[in-house]
Amino acid sequence: MAGDTMGVTMDDWRDVLGDGVVVSLELPVAPSARAVTASDTLARLLESIAALEDGPPVRQKDEPPAPELQRLEMKIDLLTDLVSSLLADRIPRPAGILVSGEGLVAPAALIPPDCDRLELYPCHWLAQPMVLELGPLRYRDGRCGAPWRASGPALRDALERWVFRLHRRDIARRRMRVDEGRADPVSGSRAP
Numbered sequence: 537m538a539g540d541t542m543g544v545t546m547d548d549w550r551d552v553l554g555d556g557v558v559v560s561l562e563l564p565v566a567p568s569a570r571a572v573t574a575s576d577t578l579a580r581l582l583e584s585i586a587a588l589e590d591g592p593p594v595r596q597k598d599e600p601p602a603p604e605l606q607r608l609e610m611k612i613d614l615l616t617d618l619v620s621s622l623l624a625d626r627i628p629r630p631a632g633i634l635v636s637g638e639g640l641v642a643p644a645a646l647i648p649p650d651c652d653r654l655e656l657y658p659c660h661w662l663a664q665p666m667v668l669e670l671g672p673l674r675y676r677d678g679r680c681g682a683p684w685r686a687s688g689p690a691l692r693d694a695l696e697r698w699v700f701r702l703h704r705r706d707i708a709r710r711r712m713r714v715d716e717g718r719a720d721p722v723s724g725s726r727a728p
Contacts, residue, residue: 552674552681554638559702561635564657564665565642566628572653573667575686579694581666585659586701616661623663628655637696639671639683647673647680654682658698 573581634641640654647654651673655665670682686692 548676549634549639549641549679549681552639552641552683553634553636554683556637556696557700557703558634558636559699559706560632561702561706562630562632563635564628564630564655565633565640565646566655567646567648567651568653568655568665568667570653570655570665570667572669573665575688575691575694578666578668579690581664582658582694582698585662586697589659589701620661620663627657627663634681635699635702637684637692637699639681640668641679641681644675644678644680647682649673 631642631646635656640656647670652670654668654670656668657663657665669685671685672682674681684692684695686695
């Protein structure tokens with residue numbers, strides 16, 4: 537991604553973000569005093585989020601989901617909402633960030649100079665943060681960037697897959713907005 541909503545480009549932060557996929561988004565993020573999330577725990581967390589967000593396998597149109605499965609999904613949704621609402625006051629405010637598998641760029645006011653760990657909440661419905669260790673901080677133009685101090689290729693791979701999924705979702709949303717703009721507002725039909 538060449539640009540972003542924060543007014544800076546990826547090229548401005550290539551030393552932090554690397555050459556891979558970069559996404560610009562708003563997520564709850566804050567300095568942390570918690571222990572760094574272990575690589576295998578982080579990888580499982582991100583894989584679980586991906587499985588939940590991708591949903592169940594596609595069924596045939598004439599094959600409705602089993603009622604037991606529908607009830608179980610509703611119960612899980614309810615529990616997730618309940619836990620998230622109970623912990624809502626502990627979740628930091630979302631901030632506009634650039635994130636890649638290699639690092640992060642956030643508003644400078646968010647990351648103090650002595651910060652070595654960051655809590656990053658990977659999705660809006662989960663009150664469980666990823667606590668990532670930061671490399672050297674770099675301040676420029678009101679922003680602070682830091683590479684992840686990743687411990688091993690498994691962690692970096694998990695972060696890169698997560699960022700790629702966010703990037704893919706962002707592209708799909710933009711396409712939907714463009715497609716919606718092409719619909720004829722009077723008849724609801726698509727323009728040629």
